[in-house]
Amino acid sequence: MAENVERTTKTHTADRGSRTGNFFKAVSAVVWKDLQAEFRSRELFSAMLVFSLLIILIFNFALELDIKTRQSVTAGVLWATFAFAGTLGLNRSMAIEKDRGCLDGLLLAPVDRSAIYFGKVISNLAFMLIVEIIVLPVYSILYNVNLFQAGLLLVILLGSIGYVGVGTLLSAMSVQTRTRDILLPILLFPVVIPVLLAAVKASSGYLTGAEFSEILLPLNLLIAYDIIFIAVAFMVFDNVVEE
Amino acid sequence: MQDKPITLKVLDIVSLILLGISTYLALVFAPTELVMGDVQRVFYFHIGTAWTALMGFILAAVFSVVYLIKKDLKWDRYQVAAIEVSLVFFFITIVLGSIWARPAWNTWWTWDPRLTTAAVTELIYIAYFMLRQGIDDPDRRARFGAVYALVGGLSAPITFFAIRLFRTIHPVVIGGANAEAEGGFAMTADMRVAFFFALFAFTVIFVDLYWNRIRLGNLQEKVEQLKLKVTL
Numbered sequence: 001m002a003e004n005v006e007r008t009t010k011t012h013t014a015d016r017g018s019r020t021g022n023f024f025k026a027v028s029a030v031v032w033k034d035l036q037a038e039f040r041s042r043e044l045f046s047a048m049l050v051f052s053l054l055i056i057l058i059f060n061f062a063l064e065l066d067i068k069t070r071q072s073v074t075a076g077v078l079w080a081t082f083a084f085a086g087t088l089g090l091n092r093s094m095a096i097e098k099d100r101g102c103l104d105g106l107l108l109a110p111v112d113r114s115a116i117y118f119g120k121v122i123s124n125l126a127f128m129l130i131v132e133i134i135v136l137p138v139y140s141i142l143y144n145v146n147l148f149q150a151g152l153l154l155v156i157l158l159g160s161i162g163y164v165g166v167g168t169l170l171s172a173m174s175v176q177t178r179t180r181d182i183l184l185p186i187l188l189f190p191v192v193i194p195v196l197l198a199a200v201k202a203s204s205g206y207l208t209g210a211e212f213s214e215i216l217l218p219l220n221l222l223i224a225y226d227i228i229f230i231a232v233a234f235m236v237f238d239n240v241v242e243e
Numbered sequence: 244m245q246d247k248p249i250t251l252k253v254l255d256i257v258s259l260i261l262l263g264i265s266t267y268l269a270l271v272f273a274p275t276e277l278v279m280g281d282v283q284r285v286f287y288f289h290i291g292t293a294w295t296a297l298m299g300f301i302l303a304a305v306f307s308v309v310y311l312i313k314k315d316l317k318w319d320r321y322q323v324a325a326i327e328v329s330l331v332f333f334f335i336t337i338v339l340g341s342i343w344a345r346p347a348w349n350t351w352w353t354w355d356p357r358l359t360t361a362a363v364t365e366l367i368y369i370a371y372f373m374l375r376q377g378i379d380d381p382d383r384r385a386r387f388g389a390v391y392a393l394v395g396g397l398s399a400p401i402t403f404f405a406i407r408l409f410r411t412i413h414p415v416v417i418g419g420a421n422a423e424a425e426g427g428f429a430m431t432a433d434m435r436v437a438f439f440f441a442l443f444a445f446t447v448i449f450v451d452l453y454w455n456r457i458r459l460g461n462l463q464e465k466v467e468q469l470k471l472k473v474t475l
Binding site: 166169170173174176177178179180183186187189190191192193194197198218221224225228229232233236239240242 | 404
């Protein structure tokens with residue numbers, strides 16, 4: 001009897017183990033597919049990058065970024081740039097799936113739907129981070145500020161996770177509507193305001209050399225937001241792609 | 244065509260009467276505030292509409308969860324009704340607050356946590372209706388609406404706490420004092436009567452409008468089904 005119980009628990013853990021293995025395999029397959037498609041076309045990445053540089057250019061004229069104002073607005077300019085460029089990427093990445101019928105193919109695959117969500121989140125995050133990694137040095141050179149600080153990079157990572165986590169869920173909805181080209185930013189921006197707020201506050205904290213205790217609060221907020229919203233998106237994603 | 248239920252008809256009339264009494268209490272019965280003068284009287288309706296609107300938004304978030312579990316379109320209609328009525332009530336709250344803020348804070352608007360959160364909340368629920376408008380299939384519309392109302396309903400309070408990282412000048416009249424608040428005051432007994440009556444009156448008015456809106460939603464649903472029958 002005891003042996004029996006032991007055996008069932010063993011097969012149970014083995015089963016669960018292989019299920020998690022399958023889940024990760026499915027996630028990485030979706031990520032790989034996206035990265036490979038992007039690597040071949042480079043549509044999304046180049047559009048996001050050029051768009052970000054244009055936004056920075058516009059800010060330069062709109063705000064007269066002289067040395068004095070630069071100090072106080074750099075964090076804001078950066079995050080506004082990332083937010084606008086981000087919607088471009090999110091929209092396109094889902095629109096491609098929808099247009100070419102890829103989404104139906106993905107949904108037919110015998111994997112957990114949330115694996116598709118996490119796969120899309122990771123690939124969207126990858127695009128966003130690559131753009132950010134290029135924008136940062138360009139901004140540093142153009143405006144003579146050093147943006148390569150470990151703390152700032154951490155804030156950018158956390159902020160991007162929250163932004164992409166919600167953005168992927170909402171873009172999956174917006175591409176299925178009639179007004180899909182214009183809807184995503186309208187849905188996304190009011191909801192990600194906490195992320196932008198905390199990210200700007202933390203970033204400017206690092207840039208102005210504020211004390212860590214001051215930065216800790218927005219940093220915690222970012223982490224809390226990331227966890228809450230990725231958990232929610234994970235739970236409701238099924239409802240968004242269901243046919 | 245369904246007749247309007249008697250209870251609802253009665254409630255319509257009761258709401259009107261309550262609104263009248265509440266207006267009287269706020270404008271005539273309640274004493275004039277010493278420092279701010281008559282403009283303080285918008286406070287009664289400001290809180291009355293704010294409280295009901297927030298209840299409506301919370302209800303809508305709850306209905307989201309229920310809909311996503313049960314998948315019954317009834318809950319979707321409850322949700323739309325709650326959000327629509329709350330959106331209007333909250334807009335009234337913002338306008339009344341602005342009218343009060345002009346003399347009290349010397350500005351129509353400031354980027355205080357409550358004000359900003361109120362504006363963001365309005366935008367979230369306006370986006371909610373834009374999302375619904377773009378979808379024809381009722382089931383999908385309900386699913387997307389529920390998901391967005393849930394995400395928005397979670398995000399709005401987080402926005403509030405996030406902005407609270409900065410300081411606030413909004414007065415807290417009930418529960419807790421804020422040393423930096425501008426335009427706070429203590430309520431006298433008569434003020435309290437007007438205040439609690441306004442809360443009560445607006446709750447009843449909200450329920451009345453809400454009920455009417457649900458009834459409208461049900462009728463809309465029926466019309467859509469009849470249309471489908473005709474085209475078939």
